[in-house]
Amino acid sequence: MGKDEEARVDRARGRVFGEVAELYEASRPGYADAPAARVLEYAEPGERPALEVGAGTGKATVAFAEAGTSPVCVEPDPRMAEVLRRNTAPFPRVRVEAAGFEEWRRDGRRFGLLxxxxxxxxLDPARRRDLVREALDPGGALALFWNPHGVRAPRLHGAPAEVDARHGITGTPHGVLASSYGRAAGGGRLGRGAGLARGRAPRRRRVHRPARGPFPRGPALRHRPLPGLPGLPLPLPGPGPDHRERVLADTAGVLDAHGGGIAMEHFSDLLLARTAR
Structure with missing residues (x-):
């Protein structure tokens, strides 16, 4: 599969979240206040509006709204956008626009922060940087962040990873060692956001959150991904009851064998970049 085809498949997978929007909202971890504070400190948007791309159900939106920002939120799936509107109802200045970023109508608007x-x-890797440049004011800031998390102890990593492999599941936190992320913020997801302005190296930050542990039986099972959709750490509603029960039973067996839970590390990685003035 070529890079263009992989990008199309990734974008199609991104729309799967809407099929389980309510489950996603109930079980997907949120974001700490610290990333929002650091982003706003760096960006200094002032009176300039902010834009959130791929807002989902508002896991990050609410933190930014509570910090005094009223972003325009672009979300491609109308089912996710519906939950997003509900979650941001206490913040009437937050605006939700259901559209993919690549097709979204900017209508001449420019932003101090994206x-x-x-x-x-x-997002489409061939277009996203150009779209960001078009949306940002000169000197505007781009902030990318996500929540890596993984198994703290190497000796506990093998058993849940084997369950994932047996059922054709990838991308779960149970199959990743926390130490694999290294000591500094980085990784492919962040690295591909660099290059907004020549000569300006992006800033990288890691915000450590309290270690989660043990990762107990209930939450661990709720965070199982959709089998057959690699890389999508979603709650597990299918694809069928028999398969679902086998996955949950095998996972429960691993957790029970380790005292009912597995300790996890949880942190937030940020990339901060700025366009040329």
Whole structure:
């Protein structure tokens, strides 16, 4: 599969979240206040509006709204956008526009800040940087961030990873060692956001959150991904009851064998960049 085809498949997978919007909202981890504070400190948008791309159900939106920002939120799936509107109802100045970023009508608007929370990788890699430049004011800021998390102890990593492999599941936190992310913010998702302005290296920040542990039986099972959709750490509604029950039973067996839970590390990585003035 070529890069263009992979990008199309990734964008199609990104629309799957809407099929389980309510489950996504109930079980997907949110974002700490610290990333929003650091983004706003760097961006200094002032009176200039902010734009959120791929807002989902508002996991990051609410943190920015509570910090005093009223973003325009672009969300491609109308089912996710419906939950987003509900979650941002206490913030009437937040605006939700249901559209993919690539097709969204900017109508001449420019922004002092554009941010994407765990959604940059869903955008068309051939167009996203140009679209960001068009949307931002001169000197405007881009902020990309997501929440890596993984198993703290190497000896506990193998068993849940084997369950994932047996059922054709990838991209779960149970199959990743926390130490694999290294000590500094980085990784492909963030690195591909660089290059907004020549000569300006992006800033990278890691915000450590309290270690989550043990990762107990209930939440661990609720965070199982959709089998057959690699890389989508969604709650598990299917694809069928028999398969679902086998996955949950095998996962429960692993957790029970380790005292009912597995300790996890949880942190937020940020990339901050600015366009030329």
């Amino acid at each position: 941010y994407a929370a765990t959604s940059w990788h869903w």
